[in-house]
Amino acid sequence: MTDITLHEVGPRDGLQNEPGVISVADKVAFINALSAAGLHELEVGSFVSPKWVPQMAGTADVLAALPAGPNYAVLVPNMRGWDGFQAATKQGAYAISIFVSATEGFSRANLNCTISESLERLKPVVAAAADAGVPVRGYISCVTDCPFDGQTSPAAVAKVAEDLRQIAPMPLSLGDTIGKGTPDRVAAMLRAVLDVAPADQLAGHFHDTSGQALDNISTSLETGLRAFDSAAGGLGGCPYAPGAPGNVATESVVAMLHDRGYSTGVDTAKLEAATAIARKLKEDRS
Ligand code: HMG
Ligand code: MG
Numbered sequence: 617m618t619d620i621t622l623h624e625v626g627p628r629d630g631l632q633n634e635p636g637v638i639s640v641a642d643k644v645a646f647i648n649a650l651s652a653a654g655l656h657e658l659e660v661g662s663f664v665s666p667k668w669v670p671q672m673a674g675t676a677d678v679l680a681a682l683p684a685g686p687n688y689a690v691l692v693p694n695m696r697g698w699d700g701f702q703a704a705t706k707q708g709a710y711a712i713s714i715f716v717s718a719t720e721g722f723s724r725a726n727l728n729c730t731i732s733e734s735l736e737r738l739k740p741v742v743a744a745a746a747d748a749g750v751p752v753r754g755y756i757s758c759v760t761d762c763p764f765d766g767q768t769s770p771a772a773v774a775k776v777a778e779d780l781r782q783i784a785p786m787p788l789s790l791g792d793t794i795g796k797g798t799p800d801r802v803a804a805m806l807r808a809v810l811d812v813a814p815a816d817q818l819a820g821h822f823h824d825t826s827g828q829a830l831d832n833i834s835t836s837l838e839t840g841l842r843a844f845d846s847a848a849g850g851l852g853g854c855p856y857a858p859g860a861p862g863n864v865a866t867e868s869v870v871a872m873l874h875d876r877g878y879s880t881g882v883d884t885a886k887l888e889a890a891t892a893i894a895r896k897l898k899e900d901r902s
Contacts, residue, residue, distance in 0.1 A: 630851025721764025795825030849894025
């Protein structure tokens with residue numbers, strides 16, 4: 617049991633934004649290095665449309681090549697994605713992440729539907745996961761800012777959080793998708809969400825576009841959150857969120873947390889090996 621749970625999203629949120637095809641072998645080597653470093657909550661791919669996100673097209677092959685042990689999760693946007701997930705893995709062996717936006721502009725760009733349509737689309741996915749005993753995590757995007765709609769109101773985030781948790785009481789990851797959030801606005805957003813979900817059900821998912829991700833994590837820690845998403849090497853971004861480069865780097869988050877006396881279970885020397893792979897994957901494409 618560690619003080620903080622880190623969800624490593626480099627192989628998904630990171631690699632989905634890299635141009636060109638990354639081989640299954642490279643993805644698997646990266647994921648295995650991350651889990652060897654002590655990162656056991658790993659988001660490793662997506663069962664989304666390959667026309668929308670071609671970088672995640674090999675997710676079934678990645679899952680087939682991974683060793684048992686860590687908690688692997690994949691993004692699933694609809695029943696078609698659920699079917700792909702089920703075909704690719706043994707029932708119950710992995711978790712899924714579903715994702716909705718707090719703003720209509722990003723919902724349309726990322727999922728081609730309204731927020732309310734996306735919630736309806738996810739209900740059968742959550743029901744199928746419950747039947748199969750598969751854990752579900754819910755992402756809410758654009759929790760402080762949207763690339764299309766401007767600043768997001770805390771009430772809008774709380775409303776989507778409540779709607780998701782009415783479908784099922786799942787843990788939520790709160791995404792500052794374009795990394796424009798400031799500590800004050802993150803705190804206001806968290807206060808609103810804490811009215812509808814307890815802190816131990818919330819994770820912070822910060823992109824570092826404006827260099828404020830670590831400050832936003834500090835604010836989240838003060839507010840009671842103990843789970844964070846990050847990507848080794850600061851890989852990342854969302855192809856449908858203009859201006860959303862790197863996720864906060866796992867190595868920076870781990871260094872800050874260890875410096876403050878929090879345990880993470882991460883071996884920093886082994887993390888450096890995983891980070892080197894992330895950097896190389898990025899360099900190979902630049
Ligand atoms: P659509 O075009 O409205 O869907 O896209 P559709 O149902 O009309 O289907 C269109 C085509 O896609 C059809 O194929 C479907 O079969 C196929 P066609 O008949 O044209 O040959 N299709 C699929 N194929 C594979 N897997 C599927 C699937 N579904 C449909 N699951 C859709 C709707 C949701 C599919 C699309 O919008 C999509 O895939 N969006 C995903 C975008 C994405 O992955 N974005 C990045 C992840 S979100 C993120 O990064 C934010 C996050 O990190 C948190 C944060 O930072 O805020 C999580
Ligand atoms: Mg993200």
